[in-house]
Amino acid sequence: MSVLTGWRAALRIARRDALRAKGRSALVLSMIALPVLGVTAADVTYRSSSPTVAEDLTARMGSADAVFSSAGIGAVPLEQMPDAGTWGTPDGAPEIPGEDERRPVNVPATFPKGARYLSEQSVPAVVTTRHGVVNTEIVELRTSDPAVRGKLGLVDGAYPHGEGEVVATEHFLESAGLGVGSRTTLSGPGRTYTITGSVELPGDLDKSALYADPGAVIAPWKAAAGRDEKIVPPYPGDMTWLVRSPTGAGISWPDVLRANEKGVLVLSRQVALDPPPDSEVPLLAHEAMSFTESSAELSAAVVTVVAMAVLEIVLLAGPAFAVGARRSRRQLGLVGTCGGDRSQVRAVVLAGGLVLGAVGAVTGVAAGIGLTVLFRPMIEGWTGSRFGELDIRPWELLGIAVIGLVTGVLAALAPAVVAGRQSVLESLTGRRGTRRSSRVLPLVGGVALTGGVAVAVYGGTTGDTRFVAGGSVVAELGVLACIPVIVGLLGRLGTRLPLSPRMALRDAARNRGRTAPAVAAVMAAVAGTVAIATYTTSVQAEHDYDRLRSLTPGTVALVASEPAAADQLPLARSAAERNLAVTGGRADIRRVWAGSDCTVYYEDENSCGTLELVKPTGKGHSCPLQGAGARKLAEGLSAQEHKELMSSPACVDEYTTAQALTTGDSDIAVGDASLLRSYVGLDDPAAADALAAGTPVLLNSAYAQDGRVTLKAVHTYNERDKENRRLHPGKAEATTDRLKVYVAPAKYAATPGIRMILPQRTADRLGLHTADYGTVYTVAHTPTDAESQAVSAAFTRAGDGVYLQTENPMERNDEDVILLFLALFAGVVTLGAAAITTGLAKADAEADLTTLSAVGAPPDVRRSLSGFQCLVVALTGVLLGTAAGVVPAVALRLVDLREATAAMREQPMDSAYTPVVLPWETIGLLTLVVPVLAGLLAAAFAGSRLSLARRAG
Known part of the structure; x- marks a missing residue:
């Protein structure tokens, strides 16, 4: 028989076997089609959402030339x-x-x-x-x-x-x-x-x-x-x-x-x-300009995504082909009795991968295009731009389909080799024989895991991302090699558990051939998700720390744009309290100044008064990260030590911020205890009593020495400032006062816009001027568009001299969407892997379930057993994937730490804080919600009725 004739017969047998075992075939098709669908949808979406030069020109100039x-x-x-x-x-x-x-x-x-x-x-x-x-x-x-x-x-x-x-x-x-x-x-x-x-x-x-x-x-x-x-x-x-x-x-x-x-x-x-x-472009004649496109990172990303998709298909579809080969072992034995050799037996199993791979690839490509068309409006809304045209590139889609086809064949390769090694007698009698697990593989896996982690950490500390990537992959492969042993140990955990979970654990340990690949597939998907989520969450935490706030969290401020607008504040306050989600906290602020007010009489700056809070010199008062010796000091600091020093009162106000409250050059505000509670967040009876007694509250302790501060005022007058001229006649007068203050804890030194709160009675005693400046409120949430528009309308009616200041939250929409999609992707893979394993377990253990029913087990045992089998696979894979995913994320953060530390030593005021923050929401979703959901779905769709059959042999 020729090779072509043999393969034609093998394909015919594989097609009939796929139609006969529709459930198992559907599982294999879904796991081949799903990754192909995802890659196809991603390819069409990327090509369609990336405007061509012509489309970009049309968006900028319409149909003009x-x-x-x-x-x-x-x-x-x-x-x-x-x-x-x-x-x-x-x-x-x-x-x-x-x-x-x-x-x-x-x-x-x-x-x-x-x-x-x-x-x-x-x-x-x-x-x-x-x-x-x-x-x-x-x-x-x-x-x-x-x-x-x-x-x-x-x-x-x-x-x-x-x-x-x-x-x-x-x-x-x-x-x-x-x-x-x-x-x-x-x-x-x-x-x-x-x-x-x-x-x-x-x-x-x-x-x-x-x-x-x-x-x-x-x-x-x-x-x-x-x-x-x-x-x-x-x-x-x-x-x-x-x-x-x-x-x-x-x-x-x-x-x-x-x-x-x-x-x-x-x-x-x-x-x-x-x-x-270029010779006709004059700008290029004398400008050294280079416009090279770097596609290395994009190519690496594409290769990585394709490799992960292939790995997922092989890991998930492989056990399905193995179970299918076992279910068809009598048929394969008959091929041997009819003169077929081992290569032809292998061809039958490989033909099954070819048939299902081809159908799955075509189905995945078609479904990917269809879903992209269906969800096109949603994708356009998310990206913020319309597709020019649906850009379908046949050669790229053909390549994706071929990858799906080849992957189906690869998934059937190992089961084909095993089927070809079985004797005809074993195939006809249905005996599986006794197989021992490899003792070498776990040792190799342990060495690979340890070495991979070490290489990844080395790459992080040296700043070489190639070592990070390589070490992370080796470590993950090491965990994959250890999974059979880990699955084998699961059977020992159920000794004291009820019947269904105990049987599920023992079944997973006994049938490692189908359990381990499914666990590995879940682990691979979850590891990638946790790695990206951990890195993204850590970067967000770093940005939160580096962010210079203009207001304290949970507050908004009404501010008069100029002194003459202060009489509009009562109406503005009424409008704010009527339209904003004010929670009850309110504090009115007055500004304070000495001599003539520069904000009013700005024509002659020499005629303006000044009010200065003098900062002492010496240790504890001057920031050591500035001035002589700062770079030498920074060279010996760790990132944590630098963070603690930057957060100290001596350094915290040395970097500027866009403050919403600008009460003066020294950030001195006149207020009472309500300002402490609502804005500063200092609910201390001793501080409130100090203000009531006329003692200022100092928020930045670096300005205090022996419990006192030095307040320097220069009283001047302007020819137009008759009131101030009456209070301070003659030439400019400088006064210096040593005031006893209540010093707040160090954490309040970073309060935006306020360095010290001065009681009104003390300002009057010192001969300082005060006037209404604004009001701060505590709010339940950042004002919505409707709330802001209503308040702005009231301000306009009042005279348009008051404005609302809010603390704009950091833009995290893109990161949140990415994390959500990653979690959904990992969840889908987890559910799919668990469902396939459960389905294979049911197909593989049908005889055992029949025996279990025959000895008197209740019908609901079938449902609960399926649910726990699904739960075991999903939970084991998620936990291993979470541990494996942390490794590359930590290594990449070490790279960031190295770069930030080098920048900090060049510029001592630059932050080197590089935290590692675990994405607990994503991890909680994957470790709690997804496995439980998988178990419940498996239990719901598992039939509780058995049709008793006579066991062969």
């Missing part, structure tokens, strides 16, 4: 790259003049003769919403012009026509609570506009803006400001032009060069799609 804009340097020649991303001035060009001396550029004069163009200009504005008012952007652009198509698209309604109409992006309408047909009023000139439609920018779905025709907003606003000095004039941004060539041939590179000579920057579709040679 080019975008012309002034470079902002006046009428000075410039040179640019073909994509307009980089530009500079030519050698020998005149020096760029100052902003006041620049001659305006007549950009339209540089357009090709007869060109058609549209202007685009934006202006920041405050408009009314359903909830109040909001700061937004209004863009003057004729959105109804066909040249804008692709840059902006109409979703609902109609384009604006005339001065009283606008369209809004969907994001703006959602946050403002408005819709098509709503009206919004522009604060300042008071002009009202009707929203005639909703639009979206395909390249920026998250943009919040209004669009009006040219001349509908900026010009009337300027005219109103000219008539009424109370109206603040607009401050529009630079204008750009969308240009269409008169001939339709596009804007050529010579056209771009001619515009550059006038100081105009041009992004041309024709030039960007077909750039000129």
Whole structure:
């Protein structure tokens, strides 16, 4: 019989066997198709969501041929790259003049003769919403012009026509609570506009803006400001032009060069799609520029993902083929009795992998494309941009399908070899024989685990990520080699357990051939998830530590923008308490100063008073990380020691932050005990009593010496400041006071914006001036869009002199989504592996279950046994994967620690804090929820009724 004829018969047998054992075939198909589906969906999504150059140009200029804009340097020649991303001035060009001396550029004069163009200009504005008012952007652009198509698209309604109409992006309408047909009023000139439609920018779905025709907003606003000095004039941004060539041939590179000579920057579709040679780009003639794309990391990532997918399929589908071969051993024995040799027996099993691999690969590719199409709107919303076209690349999908096919064959390879070694007698009688576990494999695994961890740690300490990656892989392979022994030990754990969990543990230990690969597959998926989640969570914790807060957590502040606006605070406070989620904590703050107030009389700075909290010198007062000897000191510090030193009162206020409370140069605020409780978070009766008695509370102990602080005030007066001149006549007077203070614990030294709280009575005694500054509140959550808009509207009605300061949370949306997807991926693999193992266990142990029922076991034992079998596989794999995943994460953090420590020794004030934080939420989901869910699902879908059958033999 020829080779072709033999394989044809093997394929026919494999096809019939797959149709006969539909349940087992479905399990194998699902585990081959799922990774292929995931890779296919990822490939199509990545290709479709990554805009091509043409799609990016369309998102920026619509159907126009080019975008012309002034470079902002006046009428000075410039040179640019073909994509307009980089530009500079030519050698020998005149020096760029100052902003006041620049001659305006007549950009339209540089357009090709007869060109058609549209202007685009934006202006920041405050408009009314359903909830109040909001700061937004209004863009003057004729959105109804066909040249804008692709840059902006109409979703609902109609384009604006005339001065009283606008369209809004969907994001703006959602946050403002408005819709098509709503009206919004522009604060300042008071002009009202009707929203005639909703639009979206395909390249920026998250943009919040209004669009009006040219001349509908900026010009009337300027005219109103000219008539009424109370109206603040607009401050529009630079204008750009969308240009269409008169001939339709596009804007050529010579056209771009001619515009550059006038100081105009041009992004041309024709030039960007077909750039000129480097010899024709003047900027490259004298600039050492390099634009190399590094694809090594991307290639490594792709190879890693593909390798992991192949490993998952082999580990999960391999046991299924092994069980299938055992279930078909009589059929394979008959092949031997009919003259078939061992190679033909192997061919039958391999043909099963070929058939199921081909069907699984085709199913996975088709399902991947279908799911991408189905979830396309959700993916576009997550990425914030529309797909240009669904980019399906046949050769890439064919490669993915081939990988699935080959993997199916590889998964059947080991069972095929085992089946080929069985004698015909064993195959016909169904005897499995006695097989001992390898004693060498666990020893090799232990050595690989120890050596891999050591190599990974070495790579972390030396900063070589190649050792980190290699050591982590070796360590994971070592754990894989130890899994059979670990599974074998599971049987000893159930001695005192009830019947079902005891049988599940013993069944897992006795059938290591199907249990160990499933546990390994779960471990591999969970290890990757835990590694990435641990590293991401640790980096987030580092960013939290490095973050310079403008307010204390859980607080917001109302601040008067200028002294004259202090009389608006009562109305602003009422609005805030009515609209914000205030939890009851409130504290009013007064600012304090000496002499004339510089915030009012700023014409003559020499006539302003000063108030200074003098910081003593010496150990405990001066930050040792600054000045002479700082670098030498930093060289001997560990990251933890540096963190403790940076958190000390002496160093904590040496780095600047964007503080919401700016009560003065010395950060002295006038307040009472409510400020301690609501803002500082210091609920200490002794501190409250000190304030009531007129003793200041010092939050930064580095300014205290022997329980006292030095307060230096220079009392001056301005000719316009009659009140201060009455209090402090004559020349400038400097006074220094030593005040007894209550020193707060060191952790309160980092309180943003406040260094010391001064009682009103003490300020009066020292002859200092005070005035209302603002109020801080404790809130249940950061104000929502609706709450902020309602409060802003009330502030506007009060006079627009008070503003709301909030502590913006760190943007973690992307990281949270990534962690969620990783957890879901690991959960799906865990459920799939546990389900396959449970299904194989049921198929493999059907005779044992029949015997169990025959000796009187209740019907529910079948359900509970299936549930515990699933739980054992899932929980064991998750626990091993969690331990294995921590290794690469810790090693990578060691790399970060090395780099941060080196930077800290160069710049002693730079933080070297590099924590390792475990993602307990992800770990809890994987170790508690997923295994329990897997067990419950297995128990729910397991039948409790048995059909008794006669046992063969």
